[in-house]
Amino acid sequence: xxxxxxxxxxxxxHVATDLFKSKGYAATxxxxxxxxxxIEAASxxxxxxxxxxxxxxxxxxxARAFMTGIEEVMQTNTSIDEKFKMAVMRHVDxxxxxxxxxxxxxxxxxxxxxxxxSEFVTLQRKYELSFRSLIEQGVEEGVFEVSNISFxxxxxxxxxxxxxxxxxxxxxxxxxxxxxANIFLKGLKK
Amino acid sequence: xxxxxxxxxxxxxHVATDLFKSKGYAATxxxxxxxxxxIEAASxxxxxxxxxxxxxxxxxxxARAFMTGIEEVMQTNTSIDEKFKMAVMRHVDxxxxxxxxxxxxxxxxxxxxxxxxSEFVTLQRKYELSFRSLIEQGVEEGVFEVSNISFxxxxxxxxxxxxxxxxxxxxxxxxxxxxxANIFLKGLKK
DNA sequence: TTTATTTGCTAACAAACGTTAGGTTGCTTA
DNA sequence: TAAGCAACCTAACGTTTGTTAGCAAATAAA
Numbered sequence: 412x413x414x415x416x417x418x419x420x421x422x423x424x425h426v427a428t429d430l431f432k433s434k435g436y437a438a439t440x441x442x443x444x445x446x447x448x449x450i451e452a453a454s455x456x457x458x459x460x461x462x463x464x465x466x467x468x469x470x471x472x473x474a475r476a477f478m479t480g481i482e483e484v485m486q487t488n489t490s491i492d493e494k495f496k497m498a499v500m501r502h503v504d505x506x507x508x509x510x511x512x513x514x515x516x517x518x519x520x521x522x523x524x525x526x527x528x529s530e531f532v533t534l535q536r537k538y539e540l541s542f543r544s545l546i547e548q549g550v551e552e553g554v555f556e557v558s559n560i561s562f563x564x565x566x567x568x569x570x571x572x573x574x575x576x577x578x579x580x581x582x583x584x585x586x587x588x589x590x591x592a593n594i595f596l597k598g599l600k601k
Numbered sequence: 602x603x604x605x606x607x608x609x610x611x612x613x614x615h616v617a618t619d620l621f622k623s624k625g626y627a628a629t630x631x632x633x634x635x636x637x638x639x640i641e642a643a644s645x646x647x648x649x650x651x652x653x654x655x656x657x658x659x660x661x662x663x664a665r666a667f668m669t670g671i672e673e674v675m676q677t678n679t680s681i682d683e684k685f686k687m688a689v690m691r692h693v694d695x696x697x698x699x700x701x702x703x704x705x706x707x708x709x710x711x712x713x714x715x716x717x718x719s720e721f722v723t724l725q726r727k728y729e730l731s732f733r734s735l736i737e738q739g740v741e742e743g744v745f746e747v748s749n750i751s752f753x754x755x756x757x758x759x760x761x762x763x764x765x766x767x768x769x770x771x772x773x774x775x776x777x778x779x780x781x782a783n784i785f786l787k788g789l790k791k
Numbered sequence: 792t793t794t795a796t797t798t799g800c801t802a803a804c805a806a807a808c809g810t811t812a813g814g815t816t817g818c819t820t821a
Numbered sequence: 822t823a824a825g826c827a828a829c830c831t832a833a834c835g836t837t838t839g840t841t842a843g844c845a846a847a848t849a850a851a
Binding site: 461500 | 807810812
Protein backbone atom coordinates (compact mmCIF):
# COMPACT_ATOMS: atom_id res chain seq x y z
CA UNK A 412 0.00 0.00 0.00
CA UNK A 413 1.61 3.27 -1.13
CA UNK A 414 1.24 6.67 0.48
CA UNK A 415 -2.26 7.61 1.64
CA UNK A 416 -4.20 5.04 -0.36
CA UNK A 417 -7.66 4.21 0.91
CA UNK A 418 -8.16 0.86 2.54
CA UNK A 419 -9.13 -1.72 -0.06
CA UNK A 420 -12.56 -2.28 1.43
CA UNK A 421 -13.48 1.37 1.07
CA UNK A 422 -11.97 1.48 -2.37
CA UNK A 423 -14.08 -1.48 -3.47
CA UNK A 424 -17.24 0.07 -2.04
CA HIS A 425 -16.46 3.35 -3.74
CA VAL A 426 -15.82 1.81 -7.14
CA ALA A 427 -18.88 -0.42 -6.77
CA THR A 428 -21.06 2.58 -5.96
CA ASP A 429 -19.99 4.32 -9.16
CA LEU A 430 -20.65 1.21 -11.23
CA PHE A 431 -24.01 0.54 -9.58
CA LYS A 432 -24.96 4.08 -10.44
CA SER A 433 -23.95 4.02 -14.07
CA LYS A 434 -24.78 0.43 -15.06
CA GLY A 435 -27.26 -0.55 -12.38
CA TYR A 436 -26.78 -3.18 -9.66
CA ALA A 437 -27.96 -6.20 -11.63
CA ALA A 438 -25.89 -5.33 -14.68
CA THR A 439 -22.71 -4.82 -12.68
CA UNK A 440 -20.68 -7.98 -12.18
CA UNK A 441 -18.12 -8.71 -9.51
CA UNK A 442 -15.63 -8.95 -12.36
CA UNK A 443 -16.52 -5.39 -13.41
CA UNK A 444 -15.85 -4.14 -9.91
CA UNK A 445 -12.64 -6.12 -9.64
CA UNK A 446 -11.35 -4.80 -12.97
CA UNK A 447 -12.04 -1.22 -11.91
CA UNK A 448 -10.10 -1.78 -8.69
CA UNK A 449 -7.33 -3.62 -10.51
CA ILE A 450 -7.59 -7.03 -8.88
CA GLU A 451 -9.29 -10.37 -9.62
CA ALA A 452 -12.96 -10.99 -8.85
CA ALA A 453 -12.22 -13.67 -6.29
CA SER A 454 -9.93 -11.31 -4.40
CA UNK A 455 -12.85 -9.07 -3.54
CA UNK A 456 -14.04 -11.74 -1.13
CA UNK A 457 -11.03 -11.12 1.09
CA UNK A 458 -12.71 -7.81 1.95
CA UNK A 459 -16.45 -8.25 1.63
CA UNK A 460 -18.88 -11.13 2.08
CA UNK A 461 -21.11 -10.71 -0.94
CA UNK A 462 -22.21 -8.40 -3.72
CA UNK A 463 -25.44 -7.67 -1.92
CA UNK A 464 -23.60 -6.64 1.22
CA UNK A 465 -22.14 -3.75 -0.76
CA UNK A 466 -25.61 -2.65 -1.85
CA UNK A 467 -26.98 -3.05 1.66
CA UNK A 468 -24.19 -0.90 3.02
CA UNK A 469 -24.82 1.91 0.56
CA UNK A 470 -28.60 1.91 0.94
CA UNK A 471 -28.69 1.93 4.72
CA UNK A 472 -25.86 4.39 5.15
CA UNK A 473 -27.77 6.87 3.00
CA ALA A 474 -31.08 6.09 4.68
CA ARG A 475 -29.49 6.86 8.02
CA ALA A 476 -28.12 10.16 6.69
CA PHE A 477 -31.54 11.26 5.46
CA MET A 478 -33.27 10.24 8.67
CA THR A 479 -30.72 11.96 10.88
CA GLY A 480 -31.16 15.12 8.86
CA ILE A 481 -34.90 15.39 9.21
CA GLU A 482 -34.93 14.31 12.85
CA GLU A 483 -32.53 17.06 13.76
CA VAL A 484 -34.61 19.60 11.90
CA MET A 485 -37.82 18.50 13.61
CA GLN A 486 -36.27 18.95 17.03
CA THR A 487 -35.32 22.57 16.44
CA ASN A 488 -37.47 25.36 17.77
CA THR A 489 -38.21 27.60 14.81
CA SER A 490 -41.14 28.67 12.65
CA ILE A 491 -42.68 26.05 10.42
CA ASP A 492 -41.57 27.58 7.15
CA GLU A 493 -38.04 27.89 8.47
CA LYS A 494 -38.17 24.24 9.51
CA PHE A 495 -39.45 23.23 6.10
CA LYS A 496 -36.72 25.14 4.38
CA MET A 497 -34.10 23.51 6.58
CA ALA A 498 -35.48 20.05 5.85
CA VAL A 499 -35.21 20.62 2.12
CA MET A 500 -31.72 21.99 2.46
CA ARG A 501 -30.56 19.06 4.56
CA HIS A 502 -31.99 16.67 1.99
CA VAL A 503 -30.11 18.42 -0.79
CA ASP A 504 -26.95 18.37 1.32
CA UNK A 505 -27.15 14.62 1.82
CA UNK A 506 -27.58 14.08 -1.90
CA UNK A 507 -24.82 16.38 -3.06
CA UNK A 508 -22.42 15.03 -0.45
CA UNK A 509 -22.43 11.72 -2.33
CA UNK A 510 -24.22 11.79 -5.64
CA UNK A 511 -23.34 8.26 -6.70
CA UNK A 512 -24.47 6.74 -3.42
CA UNK A 513 -27.68 8.76 -3.63
CA UNK A 514 -28.37 7.43 -7.08
CA UNK A 515 -27.89 3.88 -5.86
CA UNK A 516 -29.98 4.54 -2.78
CA UNK A 517 -32.80 5.85 -4.91
CA UNK A 518 -32.68 3.47 -7.88
CA UNK A 519 -31.27 0.15 -6.72
CA UNK A 520 -32.86 -0.60 -3.36
CA UNK A 521 -35.37 -2.92 -4.99
CA UNK A 522 -32.57 -5.46 -5.40
CA UNK A 523 -32.24 -5.86 -1.66
CA UNK A 524 -33.55 -9.23 -0.55
CA UNK A 525 -35.57 -9.90 2.57
CA UNK A 526 -35.49 -8.93 5.34
CA UNK A 527 -33.42 -5.90 4.29
CA UNK A 528 -35.93 -4.99 1.62
CA SER A 529 -38.83 -4.63 4.04
CA GLU A 530 -36.69 -2.82 6.54
CA PHE A 531 -35.62 -0.35 3.91
CA VAL A 532 -39.16 0.32 2.74
CA THR A 533 -40.19 0.98 6.33
CA LEU A 534 -37.42 3.54 6.75
CA GLN A 535 -38.41 5.22 3.50
CA ARG A 536 -42.04 5.47 4.64
CA LYS A 537 -40.96 6.94 7.91
CA TYR A 538 -38.99 9.62 6.11
CA GLU A 539 -41.92 10.51 3.88
CA LEU A 540 -44.16 10.73 6.93
CA SER A 541 -41.80 13.18 8.57
CA PHE A 542 -41.99 15.46 5.57
CA ARG A 543 -45.70 15.04 5.50
CA SER A 544 -46.15 16.02 9.13
CA LEU A 545 -44.05 19.11 8.52
CA ILE A 546 -46.42 20.22 5.78
CA GLU A 547 -49.48 19.27 7.82
CA GLN A 548 -48.25 21.45 10.63
CA GLY A 549 -47.84 24.33 8.21
CA VAL A 550 -51.38 23.84 7.00
CA GLU A 551 -52.78 23.72 10.55
CA GLU A 552 -50.97 26.92 11.41
CA GLY A 553 -52.49 28.49 8.32
CA VAL A 554 -49.10 29.19 6.76
CA PHE A 555 -49.32 26.67 3.91
CA GLU A 556 -52.16 25.95 1.54
CA VAL A 557 -52.19 22.50 -0.04
CA SER A 558 -54.93 20.67 -1.88
CA ASN A 559 -53.46 17.18 -1.63
CA ILE A 560 -50.64 16.56 0.79
CA SER A 561 -49.60 13.13 -0.49
CA PHE A 562 -49.26 14.61 -3.92
CA UNK A 563 -47.08 17.47 -2.74
CA UNK A 564 -44.80 15.25 -0.67
CA UNK A 565 -44.23 12.86 -3.55
CA UNK A 566 -43.78 15.52 -6.20
CA UNK A 567 -41.31 17.28 -3.97
CA UNK A 568 -39.25 14.22 -3.09
CA UNK A 569 -39.17 13.09 -6.73
CA UNK A 570 -37.92 16.48 -7.73
CA UNK A 571 -35.26 16.49 -5.04
CA UNK A 572 -34.09 12.98 -5.71
CA UNK A 573 -33.97 13.68 -9.42
CA UNK A 574 -30.88 15.76 -8.71
CA UNK A 575 -28.65 12.73 -9.13
CA UNK A 576 -29.74 12.32 -12.75
CA UNK A 577 -28.76 15.78 -13.97
CA UNK A 578 -26.53 17.23 -11.29
CA UNK A 579 -23.56 17.34 -13.67
CA UNK A 580 -24.83 20.31 -15.58
CA UNK A 581 -25.84 22.83 -12.94
CA UNK A 582 -25.52 24.89 -9.84
CA UNK A 583 -23.08 24.66 -6.94
CA UNK A 584 -24.58 23.00 -3.83
CA UNK A 585 -25.30 26.21 -1.89
CA UNK A 586 -27.28 27.75 -4.75
CA UNK A 587 -29.03 24.42 -5.33
CA UNK A 588 -30.01 24.40 -1.70
CA UNK A 589 -31.51 27.86 -1.83
CA UNK A 590 -33.18 27.35 -5.19
CA UNK A 591 -35.04 24.26 -4.06
CA ALA A 592 -36.01 25.55 -0.66
CA ASN A 593 -37.42 28.70 -2.22
CA ILE A 594 -39.24 27.06 -5.11
CA PHE A 595 -41.14 24.75 -2.79
CA LEU A 596 -41.81 27.33 -0.15
CA LYS A 597 -43.23 29.63 -2.81
CA GLY A 598 -45.40 26.80 -4.07
CA LEU A 599 -46.79 26.02 -0.65
CA LYS A 600 -47.35 29.50 0.76
CA LYS A 601 -50.89 30.68 1.15
CA UNK B 602 -56.48 -18.39 -29.23
CA UNK B 603 -59.74 -17.94 -27.32
CA UNK B 604 -62.21 -15.08 -27.57
CA UNK B 605 -60.70 -11.62 -27.80
CA UNK B 606 -57.24 -12.50 -26.51
CA UNK B 607 -54.48 -10.10 -27.44
CA UNK B 608 -52.02 -11.24 -30.07
CA UNK B 609 -49.14 -13.06 -28.41
CA UNK B 610 -46.57 -10.48 -29.45
CA UNK B 611 -48.43 -7.69 -27.70
CA UNK B 612 -49.04 -9.88 -24.70
CA UNK B 613 -45.33 -10.60 -24.40
CA UNK B 614 -44.46 -6.94 -24.68
CA HIS B 615 -47.05 -6.04 -22.09
CA VAL B 616 -45.89 -8.63 -19.59
CA ALA B 617 -42.26 -7.73 -20.23
CA THR B 618 -42.99 -4.07 -19.60
CA ASP B 619 -44.48 -4.85 -16.20
CA LEU B 620 -41.52 -7.02 -15.26
CA PHE B 621 -38.97 -4.51 -16.51
CA LYS B 622 -40.69 -1.96 -14.34
CA SER B 623 -40.78 -3.98 -11.15
CA LYS B 624 -37.53 -5.95 -11.36
CA GLY B 625 -35.52 -3.87 -13.80
CA TYR B 626 -34.42 -4.86 -17.30
CA ALA B 627 -31.16 -6.57 -16.35
CA ALA B 628 -32.74 -8.57 -13.54
CA THR B 629 -35.61 -9.80 -15.71
CA UNK B 630 -34.86 -13.02 -17.58
CA UNK B 631 -36.52 -14.33 -20.69
CA UNK B 632 -37.66 -17.24 -18.53
CA UNK B 633 -39.38 -14.78 -16.17
CA UNK B 634 -41.25 -13.25 -19.07
CA UNK B 635 -42.13 -16.64 -20.52
CA UNK B 636 -43.46 -17.90 -17.19
CA UNK B 637 -45.66 -14.82 -16.81
CA UNK B 638 -47.08 -15.41 -20.29
CA UNK B 639 -47.45 -19.13 -19.68
CA ILE B 640 -45.10 -20.48 -22.35
CA GLU B 641 -41.47 -21.60 -22.58
CA ALA B 642 -38.62 -19.13 -22.90
CA ALA B 643 -37.62 -20.39 -26.32
CA SER B 644 -41.15 -19.89 -27.62
CA UNK B 645 -40.83 -16.16 -27.17
CA UNK B 646 -38.47 -16.13 -30.13
CA UNK B 647 -41.32 -17.10 -32.44
CA UNK B 648 -42.59 -13.55 -31.85
CA UNK B 649 -39.66 -11.30 -31.11
CA UNK B 650 -36.02 -11.23 -32.13
CA UNK B 651 -34.32 -10.45 -28.85
CA UNK B 652 -34.76 -9.22 -25.32
CA UNK B 653 -33.31 -5.87 -26.21
CA UNK B 654 -35.78 -5.44 -29.04
CA UNK B 655 -38.54 -5.37 -26.44
CA UNK B 656 -36.77 -2.64 -24.52
CA UNK B 657 -36.05 -0.68 -27.69
CA UNK B 658 -39.71 -0.87 -28.64
CA UNK B 659 -40.90 0.46 -25.30
CA UNK B 660 -38.35 3.26 -25.06
CA UNK B 661 -38.86 4.66 -28.54
CA UNK B 662 -42.63 4.32 -28.52
CA UNK B 663 -42.75 6.44 -25.37
CA ALA B 664 -40.17 8.89 -26.70
CA ARG B 665 -42.32 9.39 -29.77
CA ALA B 666 -45.39 9.99 -27.60
CA PHE B 667 -43.63 12.66 -25.55
CA MET B 668 -42.20 14.39 -28.62
CA THR B 669 -45.51 14.40 -30.44
CA GLY B 670 -47.14 15.97 -27.42
CA ILE B 671 -44.81 18.90 -27.07
CA GLU B 672 -44.56 19.53 -30.80
CA GLU B 673 -48.32 19.84 -31.06
CA VAL B 674 -48.40 22.21 -28.12
CA MET B 675 -45.69 24.41 -29.58
CA GLN B 676 -47.58 24.78 -32.83
CA THR B 677 -50.73 26.11 -31.16
CA ASN B 678 -51.44 29.81 -31.08
CA THR B 679 -52.07 30.68 -27.44
CA SER B 680 -50.49 32.66 -24.63
CA ILE B 681 -47.23 31.37 -23.23
CA ASP B 682 -48.59 30.37 -19.87
CA GLU B 683 -51.42 28.50 -21.53
CA LYS B 684 -48.88 26.73 -23.74
CA PHE B 685 -46.77 25.83 -20.75
CA LYS B 686 -49.73 24.47 -18.90
CA MET B 687 -50.73 22.39 -21.92
CA ALA B 688 -47.21 20.99 -22.23
CA VAL B 689 -47.22 19.85 -18.63
CA MET B 690 -50.65 18.32 -19.00
CA ARG B 691 -49.68 16.45 -22.15
CA HIS B 692 -46.63 15.10 -20.39
CA VAL B 693 -48.74 13.87 -17.48
CA ASP B 694 -51.19 12.34 -19.95
CA UNK B 695 -48.48 10.35 -21.68
CA UNK B 696 -47.22 9.03 -18.36
CA UNK B 697 -50.59 8.09 -16.92
CA UNK B 698 -51.68 6.46 -20.16
CA UNK B 699 -49.03 3.78 -19.58
CA UNK B 700 -47.36 3.95 -16.21
CA UNK B 701 -45.32 0.77 -16.59
CA UNK B 702 -43.95 1.78 -19.98
CA UNK B 703 -43.14 5.22 -18.60
CA UNK B 704 -41.19 3.68 -15.74
CA UNK B 705 -39.20 1.58 -18.20
CA UNK B 706 -38.70 4.56 -20.49
CA UNK B 707 -37.36 6.62 -17.61
CA UNK B 708 -35.29 4.01 -15.73
CA UNK B 709 -34.10 1.40 -18.18
CA UNK B 710 -32.96 3.24 -21.30
CA UNK B 711 -29.35 3.00 -20.20
CA UNK B 712 -29.44 -0.67 -21.14
CA UNK B 713 -29.95 0.16 -24.80
CA UNK B 714 -26.84 -0.60 -26.80
CA UNK B 715 -25.44 1.50 -29.60
CA UNK B 716 -26.59 3.02 -31.85
CA UNK B 717 -30.00 3.04 -30.13
CA UNK B 718 -28.52 4.44 -26.96
CA SER B 719 -27.14 7.56 -28.63
CA GLU B 720 -30.27 8.03 -30.65
CA PHE B 721 -32.36 7.87 -27.51
CA VAL B 722 -30.22 10.40 -25.66
CA THR B 723 -30.52 12.78 -28.59
CA LEU B 724 -34.30 12.53 -28.51
CA GLN B 725 -34.31 13.14 -24.78
CA ARG B 726 -32.15 16.25 -25.18
CA LYS B 727 -34.46 17.54 -27.87
CA TYR B 728 -37.43 17.16 -25.57
CA GLU B 729 -35.72 19.02 -22.76
CA LEU B 730 -34.78 21.80 -25.15
CA SER B 731 -38.41 22.21 -26.18
CA PHE B 732 -39.44 22.70 -22.57
CA ARG B 733 -36.57 25.05 -22.08
CA SER B 734 -37.51 27.22 -25.02
CA LEU B 735 -41.06 27.43 -23.71
CA ILE B 736 -39.80 28.83 -20.43
CA GLU B 737 -37.34 31.13 -22.18
CA GLN B 738 -40.17 32.56 -24.22
CA GLY B 739 -42.11 33.21 -21.03
CA VAL B 740 -39.14 35.01 -19.52
CA GLU B 741 -38.66 37.16 -22.65
CA GLU B 742 -42.30 38.13 -22.62
CA GLY B 743 -41.92 39.10 -18.98
CA VAL B 744 -44.48 36.56 -17.80
CA PHE B 745 -42.09 34.20 -16.01
CA GLU B 746 -39.26 34.92 -13.63
CA VAL B 747 -36.56 32.28 -13.38
CA SER B 748 -33.08 32.44 -11.88
CA ASN B 749 -31.64 29.36 -13.57
CA ILE B 750 -33.52 27.82 -16.46
CA SER B 751 -31.62 24.54 -16.63
CA PHE B 752 -32.36 24.01 -12.99
CA UNK B 753 -36.06 24.63 -13.40
CA UNK B 754 -36.38 22.36 -16.44
CA UNK B 755 -34.64 19.49 -14.71
CA UNK B 756 -36.43 19.89 -11.40
CA UNK B 757 -39.73 19.98 -13.23
CA UNK B 758 -39.11 16.95 -15.42
CA UNK B 759 -37.81 14.94 -12.47
CA UNK B 760 -40.91 15.78 -10.56
CA UNK B 761 -43.16 14.83 -13.46
CA UNK B 762 -41.37 11.62 -14.23
CA UNK B 763 -41.39 10.68 -10.60
CA UNK B 764 -45.11 10.01 -10.98
CA UNK B 765 -44.42 6.43 -12.00
CA UNK B 766 -42.84 5.70 -8.62
CA UNK B 767 -45.76 6.69 -6.45
CA UNK B 768 -48.76 6.94 -8.76
CA UNK B 769 -50.51 4.07 -7.02
CA UNK B 770 -51.45 6.07 -3.99
CA UNK B 771 -52.93 9.28 -5.38
CA UNK B 772 -55.07 11.39 -7.59
CA UNK B 773 -57.03 10.54 -10.73
CA UNK B 774 -55.32 11.69 -13.95
CA UNK B 775 -57.39 14.82 -14.50
CA UNK B 776 -56.69 16.17 -11.03
CA UNK B 777 -53.04 15.20 -11.37
CA UNK B 778 -52.91 17.16 -14.59
CA UNK B 779 -54.29 20.29 -13.02
CA UNK B 780 -52.27 19.97 -9.83
CA UNK B 781 -48.97 19.80 -11.68
CA ALA B 782 -49.75 22.47 -14.20
CA ASN B 783 -50.77 24.85 -11.44
CA ILE B 784 -47.89 24.13 -9.08
CA PHE B 785 -45.31 24.85 -11.74
CA LEU B 786 -47.09 27.86 -13.17
CA LYS B 787 -47.33 29.33 -9.69
CA GLY B 788 -43.64 28.68 -9.18
CA LEU B 789 -42.65 30.39 -12.41
CA LYS B 790 -44.96 33.39 -12.42
CA LYS B 791 -43.42 36.77 -11.83
C1' DT C 792 -57.08 -32.60 -49.44
C1' DT C 793 -52.73 -30.95 -49.70
C1' DT C 794 -49.60 -27.22 -48.52
C1' DA C 795 -47.85 -23.33 -45.79
C1' DT C 796 -47.64 -20.81 -41.86
C1' DT C 797 -47.95 -19.99 -37.14
C1' DT C 798 -47.09 -21.24 -32.52
C1' DG C 799 -45.42 -23.89 -29.45
C1' DC C 800 -42.24 -27.64 -27.51
C1' DT C 801 -37.62 -30.08 -25.77
C1' DA C 802 -32.84 -30.08 -25.74
C1' DA C 803 -28.92 -27.91 -25.89
C1' DC C 804 -25.28 -24.22 -26.70
C1' DA C 805 -21.56 -21.10 -25.06
C1' DA C 806 -20.97 -17.40 -22.14
C1' DA C 807 -21.33 -15.07 -17.90
C1' DC C 808 -22.66 -15.12 -13.20
C1' DG C 809 -21.58 -15.10 -7.79
C1' DT C 810 -18.90 -17.57 -4.99
C1' DT C 811 -15.55 -21.16 -2.83
C1' DA C 812 -11.20 -23.79 -2.23
C1' DG C 813 -6.67 -23.82 -1.75
C1' DG C 814 -2.27 -22.02 -2.48
C1' DT C 815 1.55 -18.23 -2.71
C1' DT C 816 3.61 -13.98 -1.34
C1' DG C 817 5.09 -10.51 1.70
C1' DC C 818 4.55 -7.80 5.75
C1' DT C 819 4.12 -7.63 10.93
C1' DT C 820 4.60 -9.16 15.38
C1' DA C 821 6.49 -12.51 19.04
C1' DT D 822 14.08 -16.36 13.07
C1' DA D 823 9.63 -18.23 13.29
C1' DA D 824 4.65 -17.71 13.26
C1' DG D 825 0.62 -15.37 11.96
C1' DC D 826 -2.01 -12.85 9.07
C1' DA D 827 -3.70 -10.01 5.29
C1' DA D 828 -4.11 -9.63 0.43
C1' DC D 829 -3.86 -11.52 -3.58
C1' DC D 830 -3.72 -15.31 -7.11
C1' DT D 831 -5.49 -19.42 -10.28
C1' DA D 832 -8.81 -22.82 -10.93
C1' DA D 833 -13.00 -24.34 -10.61
C1' DC D 834 -17.92 -25.04 -8.88
C1' DG D 835 -22.84 -25.04 -9.98
C1' DT D 836 -26.34 -22.01 -11.75
C1' DT D 837 -28.42 -18.87 -14.71
C1' DT D 838 -28.25 -16.25 -18.85
C1' DG D 839 -29.90 -15.17 -23.93
C1' DT D 840 -30.40 -17.63 -27.80
C1' DT D 841 -30.48 -21.47 -31.54
C1' DA D 842 -31.77 -25.94 -33.74
C1' DG D 843 -34.94 -29.04 -34.84
C1' DC D 844 -39.34 -30.98 -34.43
C1' DA D 845 -44.58 -31.50 -33.56
C1' DA D 846 -49.20 -29.90 -33.59
C1' DA D 847 -52.71 -26.88 -34.99
C1' DT D 848 -54.60 -23.54 -37.99
C1' DA D 849 -55.24 -21.12 -42.49
C1' DA D 850 -54.76 -20.89 -47.53
C1' DA D 851 -54.51 -23.30 -52.03
